[in-house]
Amino acid sequence: GGINAGRSDRLSLAAVAPDLFTAFRRHRSLIVGLRSERRKTPPSDAPLFLGLRGGMERLTSTLAAKLDIRLSTAVEAVSRPEGHLSVAVRGGEGLPADAVVLATPAPTTADALLGASPKAAASLSQIRYASVAVATLAYKPADVVHPLNGSGFLVPRVDGRLLTACTWFSSKWPDVQPNGLVLLRCSAGRDGDERTAELDDTELVARLHAEAAEALGLRAAPVESVVTRWPNAFPQYDVGHLGRVDAAERALARQLPGVTLVGASYRGVGIASCVRQAKEVAGRVAGALGTLRS
Structure with a gap:
């Protein structure tokens, strides 16, 4: 489900990925369609991720x-x-x-x-909704074994873990490293999984840290953490x-x-x-x- 926090077997391809849907309709197979559409897209040196200097809050504050x-x-x-x-x-x-x-x-x-x-x-x-919780965890660089040479990873539902995604925030946005700390943004919750509602913030941080540590080789608990909860916030x-x-x-x-x-x-x-x-x-x-x- 990715950013939709949903189930792939329930999501509408036309709604969540219209480009994929168009490629599928125009060609004999999805793979052939994707290859054809890719050839039409000129190469670009533009960065994969873009943001607003000063954070996304600037979008709403400027409008306000x-x-x-x-x-x-x-x-x-x-x-x-x-x-x-x-x-x-x-x-x-x-x-x-x-x-x-x-x-x-x-x-x-x-x-x-x-x-x-x-x-x-x-x-x-x-239109149904799913609930998600996000824990932003800050670590000392020496406590992170993984090189974090990417932007993060997703966790498939079949794994049964609480952690659904981990964004390597400091790698994705290198300008955001308060006090030289490494930031990881760990997500939990998706359609049909309401376990986050049963955990308080301390328990949630402990669970997400433990699961992220298995993947990244974290040597110590985070020195700081912030939990943000989004109940019924992700439309399905x-x-x-x-x-x-x-x-x-x-x-x-x-x-x-x-x-x-x-x-x-x-x-x-x-x-x-x-x-x-x-x-x-x-x-x-x-x-x-x-x-x-x-």
């Missing part, structure tokens, strides 16, 4: 600096009384809007749409996922024109996919508002 954001304001419903969009927030206030872009997780979005577009809500409520693109998203969007077009969906729940879970979706939606909304006001 340019927008009027209302924090701690829960949206309870989106409706279209008398032909005009209205966003109801907790406390009874109704905010009028020319357009509404819903970037919340699918279950939250379904709740907000239940009254005005039950068909869209029904489609979105079928089960077979038929794009059909469910299309059904929700068609229902919105009929019942709540002017309301658009965007985010990791729909057409790509990675940041790059979410940015692409956001740009597409922003263009459509801007075009619609321009037509409305002209």
Whole structure:
């Protein structure tokens, strides 16, 4: 399941890997298709991984600096009384809007749409989620035997381990080495595996360290650790996922024109996919508002 934290036998190829799906459809076999598509891609010296200087937080902080954001304001419903969009927030206030872009997780979005577009809500409520926990572990360089000459590794479900992935953070992002320490980011949890919920942070760190140590030859426990938990945060693109998203969007077009969906729940879970979706939606909304006001 990789970044989807899912089961490969349940995930939709068209949704999680559209390029692979296209290659499979165009050629007599997946391998032939991949070789053909690879020949079309010119060689590049660009780095495999890119990030924002200062960390990914800069993405949201920059957006926040340019927008009027209302924090701690829960949206309870989106409706279209008398032909005009209205966003109801907790406390009874109704905010009028020319357009509404819903970037919340699918279950939250379904709740907000239940009254005005039950068909869209029904489609979105079928999107399942998995929970993941991440432990960032810091080690003294002398305690790490492995050369960490790569970016990390994934652990297949069949191994039965708690550890699902280990990112060699200091190798992947060499500029991030606080106090000269080696950072490993260990992930646990995936669709159908909720063992992380049964462990407190101390137990989770101990388990993940022990399993990472088997692979990397760690000589001592981490000198520092930070645990981040993401309950029900990874949408599962089960077979038929794009059909469910299309059904929700068609229902919105009929019942709540002017309301658009965007985010990791729909057409790509990675940041790059979410940015692409956001740009597409922003263009459509801007075009619609321009037509409305002209």
